[in-house]
Amino acid sequence: MADSPFRFFDPVEPITITRGHLPHWDQAGATYFITWRTLDSLPLPVWNKLLSLRAAWLRTYKINPQAPDWRWHFEHLPKVLRLEFARLFSMNLDMELDSCHGACLLKQPEFARIVADSLHHFDGDRYVLGDFIVMPNHVHLLVGGMARNAMLAQMKSWKRWTSRELNRHVGRKGRFWQDEGFDHLVRSEAAFEKFRRYIAGNSVKAKLRPGEYLHWARPN
Incomplete structure (x- = not known):
């Protein structure tokens, strides 16, 4: 992946570890596999x-x-x-x-599209968006090129904006997502391809039908 915009974990470069239910690792410019889920998931x-x-x-x-x-x-x-x-x-x-x-509201294509549009919005500006899938009650994505600590801040921004929009569409208020997501620093090209396969196959594993999820793969 010599021409790839994605960088993988470098053990020589400094890292930042933040706390939550699980430790989260940040490294400037690295690539992450991220999962976050709805409040009722x-x-x-x-x-x-x-x-x-x-x-x-x-x-x-x-x-x-x-x-x-x-x-x-x-x-x-x-x-x-x-x-x-x-x-x-x-x-x-x-x-x-x-x-x-849970209610699995993201099974509805118009709601899944709200999440997908938010992920695409700053692609090429704040980050490099990799493959993602919007499942009925959670989201998996690959994202790279983030400055130190920016990944967690960007995740909060995605969740805040989509929560407001989704609540507006269903006519309710309050939290839509769980506060904390789960993220993994991608350590190698092999791991990156493994996560891509996982994202692509997630709907099959969950036995979903076309239209009950939204999968996007970054063109090679």
Whole structure:
């Protein structure tokens, strides 16, 4: 991908780690795989189940999930264990999202288009937009070329604008999206292509019919 506008994780360059339910890594100009979801995408019992799964895993490695500094201990585990943790939590989260909990308003093409238009709006200006898919209750996308910390700020901007527009169309007020999204720094061209395949196949895995999702692939 010599002519690609996407850059991948460089272990030599500085990184910034911010906190939330999971650690988020930022690096200037890097490429990210991002997921965010609607407020009703995971019923409370399901979310609590995922948290219990996470807690059980942490206890296996002598980390108290209730301790304020559990993330510090987690980050000092061997890399292979941290990757195992991410795969386990992400796999179960994705499975629940693809079960289409909640009202799934984004199944309606006109609502999915609002999200898609917001992603395209600053493409080539603030960022380089990669492939994305708008699912009935969540969004997956690849995005690159972001300045340090700008990715999380841009995600908040997308969510704020689309929340206002979607609420206006359905005649309601209040939060539309969960506050926090999940993001992964793309480490290599192979990982980038893996995420592209995941995005392209997400609707099939969720057994959706044409018109119940919106998939866009950046032309090569």
